[in-house]
Amino acid sequence: MEGAIRNVLPNTRHRWCKWHVMKCAKEHLEGVYSKKSLFKEEFHKLINEILCVSEFEDKWAKLLDKHDLIQNKYLSNLYSNREKWAKPYFSDVFCAGMTSTQRSESANHLLKQYIPRSSPMHLFVKQYNNLLRSRRSDEKERNNTTPMRKEGSTIWDTL
Numbered sequence: 685m686e687g688a689i690r691n692v693l694p695n696t697r698h699r700w701c702k703w704h705v706m707k708c709a710k711e712h713l714e715g716v717y718s719k720k721s722l723f724k725e726e727f728h729k730l731i732n733e734i735l736c737v738s739e740f741e742d743k744w745a746k747l748l749d750k751h752d753l754i755q756n757k758y759l760s761n762l763y764s765n766r767e768k769w770a771k772p773y774f775s776d777v778f779c780a781g782m783t784s785t786q787r788s789e790s791a792n793h794l795l796k797q798y799i800p801r802s803s804p805m806h807l808f809v810k811q812y813n814n815l816l817r818s819r820r821s822d823e824k825e826r827n828n829t830t831p832m833r834k835e836g837s838t839i840w841d842t843l
């Protein structure tokens with residue numbers, strides 16, 4: 685994916701999904717990454733709250749030292765790719781308000797409710813239009829205003 689993005693959209697920056705970073709951390713660090721773990725709480729704060737590069741670097745080093753994870757291969761690899769997922773390393777890049785995949789995960793969930801995975805294109809279009817009608821109707825009822833989707837907007841504007 686990264687290579688394709690670089691080739692097709694050379695002026696864009698590929699970022700890793702925060703949700704996937706967290707999921708993989710849970711899988712690779714299961715012994716230290718538990719519900720009651722201080723590591724988990726500190727790791728989440730580091731990922732979600734730190735915006736300054738120097739603060740991130742400092743807290744990352746302290747986190748690994750505190751939990752005796754300096755030699756952990758997964759965390760070493762994650763750190764070496766930090767510019768792809770850590771907020772301080774892309775704060776200068778316009779991301780249209782998308783700082784995680786919450787929006788796309790929400791869109792995926794919504795689409796799956798209307799459109800079966802193996803749908804042919806004509807069914808996708810038909811069901812997508814049904815989805816839009818439903819969303820517009822819900823929006824009108826909720827806000828008693830004009831619908832969210834305007835001419836020329838994309839799927840991401842409507843979900």
